[in-house]
Amino acid sequence: MAQMTSTTLTVNGKRQTVTAHPDTPLLWVLREHLKITGTKYGCGVGQCGACTVHIDGKAAFSCLRPIASLANVHVTTIEGLSPTSEHPLQKAWIAEETPQCGYCQSGQIMRAAALLKDNPKPTREQIVAHMKTNICRCGSYRRIIAAIERAAKEG
Amino acid sequence: MATLNDKSLHHALPQNPQRRDLLKNAGGLALGFAFGPGLLFKVFDARACEDGLRANAWVHFRPDNSIGIMCPTAEMGQGIMTSLPLMLAEELDADWELVDVEQAPAAKDYINPGYFGVQGVGGSNSTRGYWTIMRLAGAQARKIMIANAAQYWKVPAGECTTAQGKVVHAESKRELSYGEIAVFSEVVNNPPLVTENELKPREQWRLIGRDVRRVDVPAKVNGSAQYGIDVQIPGMLFASLARSPIANTPHPLYGTGAENGPVSFDDTEAMKVQGVVKVVKLDHAVAVLGTDYWATVKAKRLLKVEWRKGELASKYDSEAKKTEWVALARDRSKTGRAVGNAGDFNAAFKQAAQTLSAEYLTDHVHHACMEPFNATAWVRGKEVDVWVPTQGQTWAQQVCAKITGVPAEEIRINTTFVGGGYGAKTEQLMTAEAVTLSKLMNKPVKVIWSREDDVKHGAYRPLTAQRMDAAMAADGKVMGWSHRLVADSVLVRARKVVWDQNPGLDGSVAVGMVQPYGVPNKHHEYVHQLGGVPVGYWNAVGNGFTIFAVESFMDEVAAKIKKDPLQLRIELMTDIRGKAVLEQLRKVSEWDRKRADGRALGVAYNHGGAWNCQIGEVVEVSLDRASGAIKVHKVWAVADPGTAIQPKHLRQQLETGIIWGMSAGLREQIVIKGGEVQHSNFYDYPVPRMDEMPEIEIHLVEGAHGQVSGAGQIGVAPMAPAIANAVFKLTGVRLRELPMLPVRVKTALNEQAVKTA
Numbered sequence: 001m002a003q004m005t006s007t008t009l010t011v012n013g014k015r016q017t018v019t020a021h022p023d024t025p026l027l028w029v030l031r032e033h034l035k036i037t038g039t040k041y042g043c044g045v046g047q048c049g050a051c052t053v054h055i056d057g058k059a060a061f062s063c064l065r066p067i068a069s070l071a072n073v074h075v076t077t078i079e080g081l082s083p084t085s086e087h088p089l090q091k092a093w094i095a096e097e098t099p100q101c102g103y104c105q106s107g108q109i110m111r112a113a114a115l116l117k118d119n120p121k122p123t124r125e126q127i128v129a130h131m132k133t134n135i136c137r138c139g140s141y142r143r144i145i146a147a148i149e150r151a152a153k154e155g
Numbered sequence: 156m157a158t159l160n161d162k163s164l165h166h167a168l169p170q171n172p173q174r175r176d177l178l179k180n181a182g183g184l185a186l187g188f189a190f191g192p193g194l195l196f197k198v199f200d201a202r203a204c205e206d207g208l209r210a211n212a213w214v215h216f217r218p219d220n221s222i223g224i225m226c227p228t229a230e231m232g233q234g235i236m237t238s239l240p241l242m243l244a245e246e247l248d249a250d251w252e253l254v255d256v257e258q259a260p261a262a263k264d265y266i267n268p269g270y271f272g273v274q275g276v277g278g279s280n281s282t283r284g285y286w287t288i289m290r291l292a293g294a295q296a297r298k299i300m301i302a303n304a305a306q307y308w309k310v311p312a313g314e315c316t317t318a319q320g321k322v323v324h325a326e327s328k329r330e331l332s333y334g335e336i337a338v339f340s341e342v343v344n345n346p347p348l349v350t351e352n353e354l355k356p357r358e359q360w361r362l363i364g365r366d367v368r369r370v371d372v373p374a375k376v377n378g379s380a381q382y383g384i385d386v387q388i389p390g391m392l393f394a395s396l397a398r399s400p401i402a403n404t405p406h407p408l409y410g411t412g413a414e415n416g417p418v419s420f421d422d423t424e425a426m427k428v429q430g431v432v433k434v435v436k437l438d439h440a441v442a443v444l445g446t447d448y449w450a451t452v453k454a455k456r457l458l459k460v461e462w463r464k465g466e467l468a469s470k471y472d473s474e475a476k477k478t479e480w481v482a483l484a485r486d487r488s489k490t491g492r493a494v495g496n497a498g499d500f501n502a503a504f505k506q507a508a509q510t511l512s513a514e515y516l517t518d519h520v521h522h523a524c525m526e527p528f529n530a531t532a533w534v535r536g537k538e539v540d541v542w543v544p545t546q547g548q549t550w551a552q553q554v555c556a557k558i559t560g561v562p563a564e565e566i567r568i569n570t571t572f573v574g575g576g577y578g579a580k581t582e583q584l585m586t587a588e589a590v591t592l593s594k595l596m597n598k599p600v601k602v603i604w605s606r607e608d609d610v611k612h613g614a615y616r617p618l619t620a621q622r623m624d625a626a627m628a629a630d631g632k633v634m635g636w637s638h639r640l641v642a643d644s645v646l647v648r649a650r651k652v653v654w655d656q657n658p659g660l661d662g663s664v665a666v667g668m669v670q671p672y673g674v675p676n677k678h679h680e681y682v683h684q685l686g687g688v689p690v691g692y693w694n695a696v697g698n699g700f701t702i703f704a705v706e707s708f709m710d711e712v713a714a715k716i717k718k719d720p721l722q723l724r725i726e727l728m729t730d731i732r733g734k735a736v737l738e739q740l741r742k743v744s745e746w747d748r749k750r751a752d753g754r755a756l757g758v759a760y761n762h763g764g765a766w767n768c769q770i771g772e773v774v775e776v777s778l779d780r781a782s783g784a785i786k787v788h789k790v791w792a793v794a795d796p797g798t799a800i801q802p803k804h805l806r807q808q809l810e811t812g813i814i815w816g817m818s819a820g821l822r823e824q825i826v827i828k829g830g831e832v833q834h835s836n837f838y839d840y841p842v843p844r845m846d847e848m849p850e851i852e853i854h855l856v857e858g859a860h861g862q863v864s865g866a867g868q869i870g871v872a873p874m875a876p877a878i879a880n881a882v883f884k885l886t887g888v889r890l891r892e893l894p895m896l897p898v899r900v901k902t903a904l905n906e907q908a909v910k911t912a
Contacts, residue, residue, distance in 0.1 A: 002428045002453070021429070024449040032393070032448045037385035038378015040574070042525050043606045047837035050525055078378035085377035093376040097368070100807060101232030102375030103382060103525040103574030132844045135837065137525045137575050138232050139814035140807070141845040 007067050011036065012080025022068035027051045029067050030077060038078040038106045042135070049134030052107035053077050059114035078106035081113060089113055092151035100138035108134050112148050121152050156368040157244075157254040159236070160223060183337040185212035186299065188292045192268035195291040195349060198299070200342035211264040214243060214296050220320060220334030221253050227265035227285065228276040229546060230258075230371050231573035231580070232811075233867050234804035235281050237369045239289055241800065245362045246293030246355060247300075249333070250320035256370045261548035261568035271653070275547035277581050277692060278663070279766050279865025282800060286863045287351060294349040303340040304331045319361075357798075357861060366803040371572070383544030383571045384603060386531045391599035392432060394592050395451035396440040396608070397458045401468050401830035403439050404612045404689035407554045407587035409651045412439025414465035415830070425454035434458065435595060439584075442592055448603065467687030468830035473618055476686065477516045477892075480641040481620035483682055484514065487639070491682030492660045495669035498676030500626070503635030507626035511715050513708055514622050517700040517893040519615035519825035520693060521834075523842055526574020527609040528582070532589035533599035534559055539566045541590060544573040546580040554583045558590045577815075578692030581649070582614050610840055611832040614649070614691020615825050617642040617664060619700045623708040626676070631716030633727065635676040638668050638708075640701060643686040659683055663692060667701035667872060670762050671730035672709070688827055694815050695868035698761065699875070703820075703893055706759035706876035710883060720880060721746050721758045721773075732858030733762060736771045736793050743854050744773035744791040753777050754788065757881025759873035768864035770794040772813065772873040774849075776881040780904060783897030785882060787817055787849040792870060794855055797862035805866050806853050812870025813851055818843045820875030824894050 008017045011034060018033045025044070030036045030053070039062055042050030046061040053062045054076040062075075081087045089109050092098075099105045108131070115122055115130045122130070127148050136144065185201035201212035215223035224240035240256045243249075259265045259274075266274045269284025297317055304322035305312040308329060315324050321332045357364075374380035397420075405412035420441050422434040430450030435442045441460050445451040483489045504510060530543040532555075539561050545551050548568045556563035573580055585602055593600040604612075619642040626635030644661035646654040654661070660681065668679040693699065713720035721741055728734045737760060740746070750756060760771045775789040790813050799805045822841060826833040834840040879890045888903045 004429050004447075020447065021449050021453060023453075024447075028449050031385075035387050036378075037381075037387070040382075040525070041384065041527070041603070043837050045606070045836055045838065048525070078376075081377075085373070090376045094368075094372055097372055097803065097807075099232070099372055099375035100234075100811065101525065101573065101575045102371065102380055103572075105375050106378050109376060128846050132846045135525070135842055135844060137523060137577075137842060138807075139811050139843065139848075141843075141848045142810070142851070143807075144845070 005068060007071050009070050009072060010074045012075070012077060018067065020067050023066045025063045026053070026065040026067055026070060026075065027062040030062060036077055036079055040103055040106060042104065048104070049111055050104045050107040052110040052134065054110060054114060057117070059111050078110055081109065087113065088151040088155050089116065089147065092147040092154065095150060096143045096147040098140050098143040098147045100140050104134060104136045108136065108144055115148070116152060122148070157237070157240070157251050157256060157370050159370045159374055160255040160257045183215060183217040183334070184340045185215045186296050186342065187211050187264060188213050188295065189264065190268060190288040193287040193351070195288065195295060198295050198342065198346060198348065211262050213292055214247070216333050216337035218334050218338050220332050221255060222249050222333065223255055223257050225259040225265065226256050227259045227274060228267065228281050229570050229573050231276065231546065231576035233808060234369055234801060235276065236371050237367065238282065238800045238804065239285050241362050241367065242286060242289040243293035245360060246290045247297045248317040248319060251362055251367060253320060258570050261552055261566070261570070263564065266549065273547060273549035275549055275581065276576065277546055277578060279867040282863050283767065283865050290354050291349050291351070294354055298349060299340065299342055299346070300333055300336050303336050307331070307339065363800055364798060364802070366801060369804065380572050382526050382574045383531070383542060384526055384529045384574070386542040386571065386601065388531060388533060388599035391531065391601050392444045392446060392596055393448040393451050394442050394444050394588070394600050394602045395455040395605070396442045396588060396602065397455050397460055398440045398608055398612055399462050401462070401464060402612055402688045402827060402832050404582065404584055404614055405439055406649045407583050408550070408557065409648065414463060415439070415468055416463055417441050418461040418463055420461070421459040424457040428454040428457065433596070435592065437588070437591065442588070444592065444596060444600065452605070465687065465830065467685065471687045471827055471830045473519060473825070473827040476618055477620055480684060481514050481516060481622070483684065484620045484622035484639045484641045489682055491680045494665050494679045494681060496678050500635045500637050500676045500678035503676035504624065504626045507634060508629035509627045509715070511625045511627070511712060512623065513711055513891060514620065515704040515707060515891045517619045517703060519618045519827065520819050520823040521610060521613045521615055521825050521840060522575070522577045522579035522693060523610065523837070523840060524575030524577060524579050527606055528585040528604040529602060530585040530589035531599060531601040532593040534590060534594040535597070537561050537565070539590065540569060541566065541586060542569045542571055543586050544571050544580055545586065546573065546576045547583065550581065550583050551586045554587050555590045558587060559594060577694040578696065579614060581692055607835045610834050610836060614689045616693035616696065616699060617645065617690040618686070621700065621704040623704055625708065625712050627716060631718065633674050633712060636672070636674040637678040638704065639680045639682065640665060640668060641682045641684055643690045644683050645690055645692055645696065647685070648689065649691060664697040665701065666696060666764060667698040667705065667761065670705055671733055672727040673729040674727065688830060694812065695871035698868065698872040699816070699819055700893070702759065702761050702872035703875045706873060707879050707891065710880040711889065724758070724760055730762060732769050732795050733760065735856060735858050736760070736769050736795050739854060739856055740771040740773055740791060740793040743793060743852065746773060750775060755881045755885035757877040757879065757884060759877040759880065761869060761872045763864070763869050766865040766869055767859065767862060768794060768796040768866045768869045770869045770873060772877050774874065774877045774881050776878055776885065778882060778885055778900070783901035783904065785821055785878060785895060785900060787878060789850040790852065792851070792853045794853065794866065794869065795858040796855065796864045796866045797857060797859040799855055800863065802855060805855070808867050809853050809870040810851055812868060813874055814843055816871040816874025817849070817878070819871070820878050820893060820895060822894050822896060824896065
């Protein structure tokens, strides 16, 4: 697989055709081909969650999804979560001043958005069980929980 | 709320106007300042300067009343981009709502006089280093606003005052906003300079000490925040580097890494990958360059490289090193450098009615910043631009100067947001790689380290062996205390120029050995040993292991003389702030209340030394005896940071420290065999996740009225000894090695079972 191929998919509502090695992770297609850099590289092996996006509405590690397997899917990144950055989670993240270094927070918010979509009023335990896939090295976890609870309450 | 001027994070991108043009086009008044430690030398009209200097404004008044204030250091989550400009805004009497913060470029005008005299962030020095000068700058700027308004009104300046962004002449009921003044204002040559005694008394503070919104937060919730790894330069190449099997992280100012570098390579297969442009041998690594990042990753895997094995590094085995070094720690004939000694420990030991000894070991730990090392450089002759998430702009300039021959002050370091620093991003190898490759290829180059590169080629906290001895009188009074630390030095590798001025001593490693316990005869000694693997600044550096030994041993002494360990600390404490912290801690943790079965409390204290911030922590733990796993349920912390500039941010920093301290105490460990790091990624270097968070209760007290401190790292160190002390209370078993891995805990429990059987 040393030659590139083309794949067409929809990213944040926009059809995109990219030419890349077929095993290129979606993460790097987003970041370096499409220059949509809010989605972050942390580990490359599905361990940290910094690269979390939504693929056809489900939270996924974009570092583990080769582009060739994603023809015609719909991808949403942090940039596409809300056109005005006013998703209830984004508002709650600001209200709680959740980010510190902030590098993991795109992934955290995308992961949390998938939770609230399926379960608008999660319990504390459900939040923790769902979010523990995502690492925050600054340890902002308690404010992530507070922000999710706030968003669930305030909508 | 104040905002982030995010143009300042892109300011030198070629497709954007240069910063100086932004200033010029925006109009208004720009002021520059020259500082020494704690004093202002000069104020100048930054508009009137040559182009090169124009960029070095500190504050910019625009006609629309908005005010741009520079943040001299990098924002890596510590909130500095808010708290430093806020100090200036306070004295300026600015309307905080109209302030926008700009990331300062690398220039000597922005150096921190309190931090090696460089522009950089480390050692919890930013608040302390900039505290006075930022306020002096603000006060000076305010004075200039007043002088201009008074002249305009033709009234004495003494009759004018300021109120949130405007100058007021009460008598004639006139006022002018700073933006209005900026349009006609002038800076007289050599105006009288403001001194510290002219600064606002605390009662008049409107911003300092009151929580404001962090300016960097909005960009961090919608993907727009620019970290180093996000930089995009049209036409840039990507680089992935194949690195030595041996941990090989040279500091580019002092080493090349050639001793563990490539001998030869075969790139036949690598070059077949579409998108690969070139494979290049560097001293320490082999770089694959390409037009497509993933192509370089794939090709790197196909490279065949033969590596050198450095004499020292290839013999480094971390388990064996602990055994070797603890023997040195025990052997008093192996002398090192004494730190803060008092009385005569040897005499006290000879006269002692009872003595106690213990030895402590700590493994290497790694930063594992969420953003791995990366840098982008564009070298075109004498023009050198570098975009790097760095804690050290000045050092980055020096590294680039060494490689390109361009004078350091002409190197443009474009500071981005830093996705976690913790000391790691004082390192400059990534900067050197990007600049070297860009110079070679004559194109912009972005170097991205993989997570595996980051884990295997870090700058780890030094591994240590420590020997503690105490001498007690018959009544239990502690008469002598000795602490011998054996470890490698960070300075010898990363600040060789500082080490050479005073060889044998490394303050960042020995920090924390001297604590304000009233023992008449005290001996502290640091014995340096060169390990051969890269050691660097980690969160709190030496504090993490020295406090582990000091505070564990204090508990051991308390057990020996049958005293409550917190009570003993309070009795021995000579520092009035420390005593208040410990007494408050006793109260808030309900130290004297009996806990449920299977739970116990442990305590530890950290004076903080030059940080001027003190802390005490109590933890409540339980232990799963079957697995050996320790669980921390709750943490109470009492900190005395002096004046908290932004209390909420300060609590965040303390919380981060507590979590790092817990993690380093319980599980973080880098094992090195034959110089090779035995870990690769988060699956074998696990860091805390959400389900492991204890409850954390933080209390702030202010024992040092009007003083500020560096509180970024203070929370780390007490956690490990507090946990060990709690486990001792719970089980009678003393854990003397970090991390307190379940397997080590089980071994210790089994040894106790054998002893008591």
